[in-house]
Amino acid sequence: MILETAVLNVKPGLTEAFEHNFSKASAIISGMQGYIRHELNRCLEDDHQYILLVEWETLEDHTIGFRQSVEYQEWKALLHHFYDPFPIVQHYVKAEG
Known part of the structure; x- marks a missing residue:
């Protein structure tokens, strides 16, 4: 399982x-x-900031399957104009121990 994280800073008033x-x-x-x-x-503490957490089966399910899909273009059209600055997306795996 891969955990995708993104801190989303939404433009004030939106x-x-x-x-x-x-x-x-x-x-x-x-x-x-x-x-x-x-x-x-x-x-x-900052009401225009969000954190998005998404669990994927594999890294490629997100980076290739989703981001290179037609559906991603719709996602992008719905959401990307709200962000300033554009979010940094990172991926995590469960640590051993």
Whole structure:
């Protein structure tokens, strides 16, 4: 299992529209091959910052299967214009021990 993380800084004044669009985008990502689950959490200290956590079966399910898909273009159109700066996406695996 791979955990994708992204800190999302939404432009001030757009959080309500972002959350609305994210609910639409959730249907897109949840239908992708290798998708396990995701969650979006809003920061308490900075109300226009979110953290997105997505679990994938493999790294390639995200980096190739999702990001190179037609569905990703719809995801991008729904969400990418909300971010400033654009998020850095990182991937994690469970540590041994």
